[in-house]
Amino acid sequence: MPSPPAHIWIVDDSVTQGAITEQAIGGHHSYVHFADGTSVVERATSVRVLPDLIVLDWVMPGLCGDEVCRFLRSEPRTRDVPVVMLTASRTETADIVVAFESGANDYVAKPFVVEELRARVDTLIRAARMKRAADREVARVTAINQLSRALLLANGDINAILGELARTLVDTFVDGCVIDLVNSTHGERVARHRTERGAELLLGTVERQPTRMFADRDEALTRLPPSYAPYVRELGIYEIRSLQLPIRGLADGHVMMMRDNAYELSDANDVAAMDTCLELTGLAIEAALRAEAARVAARFQEELIGIVSHDLRTPLGAMSMGVDLLRSETADPNQRADVLRRINNSVRRMMSIVDQLLDVTRSRIGQGIQVAPKATNLTGLVTGVIDELRLAHPKTSFEVSGDAIQGSWDPDRLEQVISNLVGNAAQYGRDDAKVSITISKANEVATIAVHNQIRGAPIAEEQLRTMFDPFMRGSAREHKNGLGLGLYIVREIVKAHGGAIEVDSTPNGTVFRVALPLSQSA
Structure with a gap:
């Protein structure tokens, strides 16, 4: 029974004998x-996939067979490639000893039976494959163990977790991979390849693909979307293996793995090991997401306690004092009117705090802020809000410009956005400076841009990244009395x-841009 197909190099200066x-x-x-021997040495040092066996003639021009064999054994990549030495002239016992000492696995005299x-070739191929299979299994187990340790050391850092998975897959199993992770707050994409250029090209692949195999580059170019063409042309794709990251509803994770060579396709044991790596990574991501959710919940709870104990307590204290004054028989009518006005302001303040807390709570538990869209004149709505703000900021100049835009939005909620x-912009901008509000429309999207002139340095990059998080307050000392929920x-x-x-x-000012799709056009 013949052995399974193998890839064999025959080195012989005689075409006929080869x-x-x-x-x-x-x-x-x-x-x-x-x-000749020189050609095979050059090929062995440059080719990506080595043969299963080399049949090597001893006597050749240039490098002889024993010299080629010594070179192969001196190089880590080619050290384990089986070599059968053939010769018609060097058949003495001393020659056989030299052949084995140079690193040959077997020796056959010509003319051979x-x-x-x-039989000798089949035996060597079988033994080499058994050794490779054992080495491969050791590599799989080692990769899984190393990934397990790396995931622990990642300490809940999702970027680090994804990076460790990508490193493990490429170092042990595939030529390249793309990992996408998306949850309710952010998305991550990690690409890794054996080469820098390959990683660059993988980042350009957009569409997810199912697991599939290709006979050659032409088939891959025909069957894959255009975004894969640069990768296929430069590196080739013979296999795409597509797997989900098991994160159990907390996020959507997906891994695509590429094989660029037809001789190194994944077998069932590779797939099982890759599944284990993805399972371990999924568990690490789950733990990281749950830990972050717990931290956010704890921080949210602390902030709520702070609001109840401070922000609500202040107006309640003012109301209590006002009630005491109203009960006093010594209070005159003017004083009573002033007390009632202050109580009313405290009530409004408390209602505003409660409304904001209700909005943020609905958003945090996944219900989102409810809106009731209807036909709305955006320009008129903005102008009305600005008229009210002029009373609160008499020193600030407001300038509204742009298109007259009609769309379908919730006018009360949009007033809340623009007012905030x-x-x-007026509160944190330079005193007596102008605040510009520009309204425009393009591609069925309305844009509101609010620009002010800053007092000092631009807002730091770190603060910009967290500006829309809940309970984040302005950095100016005189404006830290708010809840920090407005921008959220x-x-x-x-x-x-x-x-x-x-x-x-920037030094020229701070600009907020709101883009709103038009659900209906004027």
Whole structure:
């Protein structure tokens, strides 16, 4: 029974003898022929995939067979490639000893008996494959163990966790991989390849692909989306293995792994080991997400306690004192009116705090801020809010410009957005400076840009990244009395309309841009 197909190199300066050797070994293998020792040495040092066996003639021009064999054994990559030495002239016992000392695995004299050569070749290939399988299993177990330790050392850092998974997959199993992770707050993409260029090209692949195999590059180019073409043309793809990261509803994780060479496709044991790596990574990501959720919940609870104990206690204390004064028989009518006004202000303050807490709580438990869209004149709405803000900020000049835009939004919620952004611009901007509000429309999206002139340095990059998080307050000392929920609620309202908000701060000023899709056009 013939051995499974193998990839064999035949090195012989005689084309005829090389053909005879190939025929003797069997036509079900694949072969590459070399005419001299120098050629095979050059190929062995540059090729990605080494052969299963080398049949090496001893006497050749240039490098002889024993010299080639010594070179192969001196190089770590080629040290374990089986070599059969063939010769018609060096058949003495001393020659046989030299052949084995140079590193040959077997020695066959010419003319050889076909059955004997075939049996020796099959035995060497079988033994080499058994050794490779054992080495491969050791590599799989080692990779899983090293990944387990690395995930523990990642200490809940999701970027580090994904990076360790990518490193393990590429170092042990595949040529390249792309890992995507998306949850409710952010998305991550990690690409890794054996080469820097390969990682670059993988980042450009957009569409997820199912597990599939390709006969050659032409088939891959035909069947894959255009974003994969640069990778296929430069590196080739013979296999894509597509697997989900098991994160059990906390996030959507997906891994695509690429094999660039037809001789190194994944077997069932590789797939099982990769599944184990993904399972371990999924557990680490789950733990990281749950720990972060617990930290956020604890921080949220602490902030709520602070609000109840301080922000609500202050107006309640003012109301209590006011009630005591009203009960006093010595209070005159003017004083009573002033006390009632203060009590009313305290009530309004408490209602505002409660409304904000309700909004943020709905958002945190996944319900989101509710909106009731209807036909709205955006320009008129902005102008109305600005008229009210002029009373609160008499020293600030407000300038509204842009298009007259009609769309379908919740006008009350949008007033909340504009009032917060423009009020902040006036409050945190330079005294007596102008606040500009520009309204525009492009591609069925309305944009509101609020720009102020800053007092000192631009907002730091670190603060910009957390500006829309709950309980984040302005850095100016005189403006730390708010709850720090305004911009968070603004973002949630914008998201509820299917829009987006961004902020940019430079020495020329700070700009907030709100983009709102038009659900209906005027």
